[in-house]
Amino acid sequence: MHMLPFPDRSAAGRALADRLAVMTFDHPAVVLALPRGGVPVAAEVARRLRAPLDLLMVRKIGVPGQPEVALAAVVDGERPDVVIDERLLGYAEAWAPYIEREKALALAEIERRRHVYLAGRPAVPLMGRTVIVVDDGIATGTTVRGALQALRRRNPARLLLAVPVAPAEAVARLRDEVDDLVCLAQPSPFGAVGLHYADFHPVDDDEVLAALRSAV
Numbered sequence: 772m773h774m775l776p777f778p779d780r781s782a783a784g785r786a787l788a789d790r791l792a793v794m795t796f797d798h799p800a801v802v803l804a805l806p807r808g809g810v811p812v813a814a815e816v817a818r819r820l821r822a823p824l825d826l827l828m829v830r831k832i833g834v835p836g837q838p839e840v841a842l843a844a845v846v847d848g849e850r851p852d853v854v855i856d857e858r859l860l861g862y863a864e865a866w867a868p869y870i871e872r873e874k875a876l877a878l879a880e881i882e883r884r885r886h887v888y889l890a891g892r893p894a895v896p897l898m899g900r901t902v903i904v905v906d907d908g909i910a911t912g913t914t915v916r917g918a919l920q921a922l923r924r925r926n927p928a929r930l931l932l933a934v935p936v937a938p939a940e941a942v943a944r945l946r947d948e949v950d951d952l953v954c955l956a957q958p959s960p961f962g963a964v965g966l967h968y969a970d971f972h973p974v975d976d977d978e979v980l981a982a983l984r985s986a987v
Contacts, residue, residue: 773955775936779970780808780907783935783955784815787905790953791933792819796901798928802986803827805906805915806884807974812935813905814982820903824986825895826888827904829918830877834859835869843870844917845877847885848894852924854917888979902927904949907971908964909937912945919948936967 777783800822804813810826817824828847834840843855853874885891902922909915915932922930931951938961942954958967965971 773935775956775958775967776969777935777967779968780811780974781815783907783968784812784905785819786955787812787933787935787953788816788819790955791816791903794951796929798899798901800901800903801825801895801897802903802905803922805829805904805918806888807976807979808908809906810979810982811974812907814986816903816905816933817986822903823895824983826885827918827922828881828884829914829921830881831914832870832873832877835866841911841913841917842866843873844914844921845874845881846918846921847878847881848921848925851878851881852917852921854920856913856917887976888983897922898926899928901929901931903931903933905933907935908967909934909941909945909954910961910964912937912941916945916948919945923948936964937961 773786800820802813802817802822802824804810804824805827813824830845831841832843832845834842841856842859843853846852906915929950932945932949933953936956937954939957942952942957946952
């Protein structure tokens with residue numbers, strides 16, 4: 772168990788990289804960061820593993836009238852995926868027009884971010900590779916779960932989720948979605964991700980760009 776709080780996201784990324792660096796990967800690795808907060812963490816991991824860094828563009832679709840409750844996740848790709856939370860699947864047909872509208876908005880924001888952050892750079896191929904998904908922490912895990920399910924359809928050789936901090940319940944729910952899961956700390960009570968960082972400032976576009984450049 773890592774001592775908390777982490778000084779900042781970069782320090783958390785270095786600690787995560789230390790753990791990952793002793794693991795054996797049978798296939799070339801690629802690191803996928805969830806923007807924005809996951810990018811400074813993932814940059815440290817990618818640099819340590821000497822692996823390419825790409826972005827996992829995912830947007831949550833909230834339940835109508837309750838945007839904080841995730842109904843689905845929209846995941847970017849050659850053919851974007853919409854993964855619906857199976858606990859709410861029975862309502863999905865009634866919400867289908869709403870989901871389609873929100874999907875269009877989510878894809879527009881994903882496209883904006885890909886243009887700003889990657890300037891048209893093609894996505895790193897994932898098939899047959901060890902794919903390491905990195906974020907700065909997990910609260911409920913609903914959005915990242917959708918992202919992992921979508922990634923599994925892209926046939927990676929091995930799918931690994933790596934985060935500095937998450938509640939034990941979320942870690943337990945996500946283990947079946949991946950081949951390996953690395954979480955440095957699972958404090959209880961958990962509260963929010965930001966409570967476990969001394970510096971958890973909002974990450975802006977400039978910081979994302981700087982982190983991407985540092986990982987090259």
